[in-house]
Amino acid sequence: MTRRPWGAIVAGLAALVFAAPTSVLPADGPVAPKLGFIVVGAVLLAVAIVLTRREPGASGRGDAEDADDVTP
Numbered sequence: 001m002t003r004r005p006w007g008a009i010v011a012g013l014a015a016l017v018f019a020a021p022t023s024v025l026p027a028d029g030p031v032a033p034k035l036g037f038i039v040v041g042a043v044l045l046a047v048a049i050v051l052t053r054r055e056p057g058a059s060g061r062g063d064a065e066d067a068d069d070v071t072p
Contacts (some may be wrong), residue, residue, distance in 0.1 A: 007052030014044035 018041040
């Protein structure tokens with residue numbers, strides 16, 4: 001069974017949240033809603049980083065360590 005790449009999914013969602021004020025709110029509108037989008041996007045990006053680091057193979061260990069062990 002394959003696992004979904006939740007880190008990538010949440011990172012994409014964070015990108016959409018970061019872009020939302022540009023496409024939804026007026027340019028000369030109040031700053032408070034824009035800051036809300038920035039805070040929510042930053043939290044989602046932090047969650048995406050944590051989820052990506054927990055994925056299998058994210059540590060960089062594994063097959064690469066064994067590649068140096070060459071036995072005749």
